Amino acid sequence: MTRLPIPVRAVLLAALLTLGSVAAPAPALAVNPDEMLPDPALEARARDISKHLRCLVCQNQSIDDSDAGLAKDLRVLVRERIKAGDSNDEVIAFIVDRYGDYVLLNPPVKKSTIVLWAGPGIVAVLGLLALFLFFRKRRGMTIASAQAPLSAEERARLAKILDGDQK
Amino acid sequence: MYLLPLVLFAVLAVYFAVGLTKDPKIIPSALIDKPAPTFDLPTIPGRKGDGFSTADLKKGQVSVVNVFASWCVPCRAEHPYINKLAEMGIVPVYGLNYKDTPDAALNWLRNLGDNYTAVGADISGRVGIDWGVYGVPETFIVDGKGRIRYKQTGPIVGDMLETKILPLIRAIQGGSQ
Numbered sequence: 001m002t003r004l005p006i007p008v009r010a011v012l013l014a015a016l017l018t019l020g021s022v023a024a025p026a027p028a029l030a031v032n033p034d035e036m037l038p039d040p041a042l043e044a045r046a047r048d049i050s051k052h053l054r055c056l057v058c059q060n061q062s063i064d065d066s067d068a069g070l071a072k073d074l075r076v077l078v079r080e081r082i083k084a085g086d087s088n089d090e091v092i093a094f095i096v097d098r099y100g101d102y103v104l105l106n107p108p109v110k111k112s113t114i115v116l117w118a119g120p121g122i123v124a125v126l127g128l129l130a131l132f133l134f135f136r137k138r139r140g141m142t143i144a145s146a147q148a149p150l151s152a153e154e155r156a157r158l159a160k161i162l163d164g165d166q167k
Numbered sequence: 168m169y170l171l172p173l174v175l176f177a178v179l180a181v182y183f184a185v186g187l188t189k190d191p192k193i194i195p196s197a198l199i200d201k202p203a204p205t206f207d208l209p210t211i212p213g214r215k216g217d218g219f220s221t222a223d224l225k226k227g228q229v230s231v232v233n234v235f236a237s238w239c240v241p242c243r244a245e246h247p248y249i250n251k252l253a254e255m256g257i258v259p260v261y262g263l264n265y266k267d268t269p270d271a272a273l274n275w276l277r278n279l280g281d282n283y284t285a286v287g288a289d290i291s292g293r294v295g296i297d298w299g300v301y302g303v304p305e306t307f308i309v310d311g312k313g314r315i316r317y318k319q320t321g322p323i324v325g326d327m328l329e330t331k332i333l334p335l336i337r338a339i340q341g342g343s344q
Binding site for chain 1: 194296297301
């Protein structure tokens with residue numbers, strides 16, 4: 001077998017690696033072709049809804065990218081509701097009626113979730129307030145000590161240091 | 168002022184300690200105090216006895232609905248306690264056989280005992296979704312008007328039947344009958 005010259009081999013290898021890295025990130029699709037709706041517009045809506053619904057078995061994946069049995073059942077259910085003429089909100093309400101707000105990956109702003117939504121903002125404001133107070137106090141202290149006249153003791157010490165310098 | 172970091176630490180420590188005792192896998196049911204879903208399921212093909220439907224839950228008595236499957240390992244551990252509860256005769260215990268193959272389910276019941284008042288075979292899992300089922304075993308307590316009053320996610324094992332389920336059943340029986 002004849003071997004290709006090294007530069008050619010390097011180019012071929014680079015090409016292969018590039019192809020590989022382009023192809024690799026495409027994730028394995030959880031949605032099976034047989035689940036999909038024939039109408040691309042409806043299927044796109046189903047995909048969009050599915051991306052916002054939590055898989056209850058895995059909990060940190062949406063039903064759109066989970067391989068769990070229940071996720072598949074819910075994907076099929078979402079498509080059935082769409083085919084039956086439900087709007088996106090109606091489909092989501094149908095699932096929320098059964099599983100609660102927990103299935104929503106983006107929780108709604110409600111009395112029970114207000115801490116979740118407002119918490120980070122409140123903590124940030126408190127932090128900024130603490131920083132502001134801290135620096136204001138420090139600045140006040142620096143200015144106060146800068147403006148105070150030297151005491152007799154300090155003047156004597158200063159004179160001693162300056163005298164010492166001249167020697 | 169020097170106490171502040173200590174106080175902050177103590178507050179956070181208590182907060183996280185409480186958090187550690189909670190199981191993130193337990194999701195509160197959206198169906199508590201709501202009417203049980205509408206369904207009418209035949210029994211497992213080949214099993215003698217009745218199917219299970221919403222009408223069974225509206226007969227004026229508190230009932231227990233146990234969601235089980237032969238492929239579910241914790242159900243196997245739980246089943247003797249479900250049998251025991253059914254034997255006590257204080258409540259009808261209905262079975263919802265979730266996403267199972269009839270042969271496997273029949274075999275399972277033959278080996279472990281079948282004390283259910285009636286069993287519905289939910290082969291597609293669609294009725295399970297209406298009940299908000301996400302991990303078998305799950306057990307519901309339904310009051311006489313057919314409203315879901317309590318949901319247990321995960322197996323009833325050990326002393327849970329005595330310490331948790333039976334007192335709840337008695338409380339609901341005493342309450343809204």
